[in-house]
Amino acid sequence: MNATALEKIQAAFPDATCKAVLDSVVIDVQPENLEKTLSRLKNDAAFNCGLMVDVTAIDYLDHPQRRQTRFSVVYTLRNWQEGLLVQVRTPVADPDQGVATATHLWGSAVWGEREVYDQYGIRFQGHPDLRRILNHWQFEGHPLRKDYSIYKGQVCYQTDSLEKEIRARLLENGVDETTMQDINTEIMFLNIGPSHPATHGAIRILTALDGETILANVNEIGYLHRGFEKTAENRTYNQVIPLTDRLNYCSSMINNIAYAKAVESWLGVEITERAKFMRVVLTEFYRVLDHLVCLAAALVDMGGLTNYWYLYNEKEAAYDFISRLTGARLTSSFTRIGGMYRDFYEGWEGDLEIQLRGIEKGIGDALKLVDTNRIVHDRTQGVCVVSAETALSYGFTGPVLRASGVPFDLRKDAPYYNYESFDFEVPVGTNGDIYDRFMIRFYEMAQSIRIIRQAIKHIPTGPVNVNNSQVCLPPKQQVYNNIEGLANHFKLVFEGVKTPQGEWYDSFEAANGELGFHFVSDGSGKPYKLKVRPPCFYIMGGFHKMVEGNMIADAVINLSCINIIGGELDR
């Protein structure tokens, strides 16, 4: 597939250099051709890249391979129908001058480019709202630049008022002073968060209200920005795994697995069959847990506390299984590059089956209260509707995108770990309202349980780690009894798993959507750059599109049904 995609793209862009990297095609263009290339990739029916997955920049200051320019900007695009993944890379001569924006092509570029500006200081010409997003407004400098010290903290004394932004948003929606006088009302500005029970973490939602109807909405994130990407640059590949736990902490193991898969795919390491099955079982189990927490919290916000106990108690019970397996409840750190920390314990199938039955019962009990409940239907159906076009434009993935009727699921469209041989369905919504986003998670849990049962039946025996001394730690027997084993262990722990020089992007269907990792390697045991493509960052970027025109109370339940997790949102 990749060879034909490469030929097709090379033929369409003869001036650019194209090459295939893993599943993606990388196009190197000059800055003056960037806008043209991007718009052709989006609008030409032959490519049809409707989804801008991510945008990031790279600072080559310390990279051993010298480049003409210090910075590059990379756009990652996806044609979800044909599974085409394209990365467009352009050098940036002068960061203050920057490159042309892509905000007119994809809504997701608005937040994506803001992040690049915040972290690297690269400007985007024509961007409607280029200001900081993760760091606070009093911050000086750009932390992901290689000459910014990781320890240089800057104190924030005051929060941003956001008044300018909300007024601009009101004008954009066609509400100005004269309209307000016509309808004889006054706008009320209501701020929710960042410390508010409805925000489930630290997000700030500022709304302009007419009565209870939202006229304009502006959101501020970054309250949980903890420097994942800068910290990862100072850790070996295996040391990053505990950091990935804390991205989406409701489904920590999915992050572990996605991260390990991304590194292994570049190393060309094929993990053992048993490890693949283990990863499938655990991914799907955590997907269920993630949805349980999301739904439990969403139903509480809607006023149904009983559902919370039905759903959350099952999650709490599942911790028993998880702590027996991994030794930890929440932050498992269970994968290693090249396999897993250890195999399942004896009798795990029975324990897991008990958990699954408990979960099914919990879901059944909760559904009994929800499924035919008039109040739930009235509050969720036809509320906060997102069309498929808007969802794709803003880079939505996962259950939220599928609720809008787009059947894109990486497990089906770019299968890994034998997902193609499992029998499961991808639930798809029809209206893109809160009800769909809600029910899709219920149905996905049932499908995940189906996958787990199949995997338990077919899991092969054998080792869980690859037999490769460059990647996996040797058995303790060898470390303690011979010098080669000891040296091997020492080098792997101190220097890390060495990856060949290069840049790659790898993605995974996490509970919330496409979780991607963009790596740059300088050949050492530490990532030169590691950018996470968090699914909920882009979903939050389109939040205003969902809630404007709806009631303030709907915004609250909408926020909970899109499952925003601060750790992943702000990294």
Added chain:
Amino acid sequence: MALGLEASLGNTVITTRLDEVINWGRQYSLWPFIFGTACCAIEFMSAAASQHDISRFGAEVVRFSPRQADLLLVCGTISYKQAPILKRIYEQIPDPKWVVAMGACASSGGIYDNYCTVQGIDTIIPVDVYISGCPPRPEAILDALIKIQEQIKTESVLIDRHKDFKGILD
């Protein structure tokens, strides 16, 4: 800490006996405010849920308004962007108030020793009890609660705690 009584009564037998009654009351009716930012907040949910049940210790009335709370539980990483908000919330809680730093991040910055993470909330507000762990188990939260209760037992309405505290935002 003050009730207004001590001004007229001073350090007499009435106030010292009063201390015991008041402390007894305060001990078993803590109303926590959950400043939940990250992973630790999920473990707090577990502590509040049926299995561990924080109400056994008289602290189940979780308030989301600082005006109605007296125990600030900081669950999760505090970034510099978050710091002024934490300080504001702390100031909004009426006296007497107690603070628990839950987890490695709130206590010391944890694994995030970098440009955006506050290296322990005790640089912003005074802390009474620290909980280790990343994240701590629900039992540890209950343990911290008992520690706070023990601390309350020894306090007096005559003494203002943390009067001279100065943090990086002061």
